[in-house]
């Protein structure tokens with residue numbers, strides 16, 4: 482049995498066509514059921530639904546043989562125990578620094594001021610600002626980062642941006658792109674040995690369906 486860890490929403494939706502190309506169709510709709518283990522048209526393949534940030538952990542410890550996770554999530558996790566054979570080019574966005582429209586980020590950086598930065602992505606943020614030589618106080622949040630500069634909790638945020646409409650709706654502006662993000666296929670390194678054939682087949686089939 483091959484167990485695949487996916488998160489509900491965009492990763493699940495955007496992975497489906499790739500699985501289909503590999504001859505795997507999920508037979509239940511996660512939005513219409515409370516089930517966490519979903520069957521597929523392949524009796525030897527099942528899908529487990531986990532939080533996006535939990536995908537690397539499930540795969541690292543063998544709760545799943547493989548999974549799909551954003552580069553953002555993988556960098557924060559650290560990637561230990563994970564083989565990352567494919568960039569699936571799905572769930573594309575970027576990790577950026579954003580501030581209130583009336584905050585002069587460039588001036589704060591130039592002056593060497595300490596900048597308070599709220600983010601869910603503390604590892605990526607720490608590395609980015611350390612490389613730039615900017616002093617920051619990082620504030621860990623788990624969601625609604627956009628609220629932090631509006632309430633005075635922080636001067637800036639590090640968050641994912643796609644269309645920019647969330648920033649715009651909250652009067653924030655993107656001032657620096659840290660990196661481009663997309664989702665990767667991750668595979669448990671031990672499973673790659675014990676389930677070599679079926680996993681290789683799966684990786685090759687998915688690889689040929691990436692657009």
Ligand SMILES: Nc1ncnc2c1ncn2[C@@H]1O[C@H](COP(=O)(O)OP(=O)(O)OP(=O)(O)O)[C@@H](O)[C@H]1O
Pocket residue numbers: 488489490491492532533534535550551552553554572573574641642643644662663664
């Ligand atoms: N607006 C977006 N456009 C495109 N891709 C995105 C966007 N937001 C997030 N992503 C990518 O999709 C992945 C999953 O995001 P999703 O919103 O489903 O989970 P989440 O709510 O961030 O995670 P969790 O439930 O663990 O808090 C992210 O890790 C990121 O790589």
Ligand SMILES: O=P(O)(O)OC[C@H]1O[C@H](OP(=O)(O)OP(=O)(O)O)[C@H](O)[C@@H]1O
Pocket residue numbers: 624625640641642643644645646647648
């Ligand atoms: O630039 P945009 O197209 O507006 O996308 C950016 C938003 O997308 C993500 O949130 P998501 O929609 O996943 O909601 P979530 O924070 O509840 O996961 C991210 O955290 C931003 O808030």
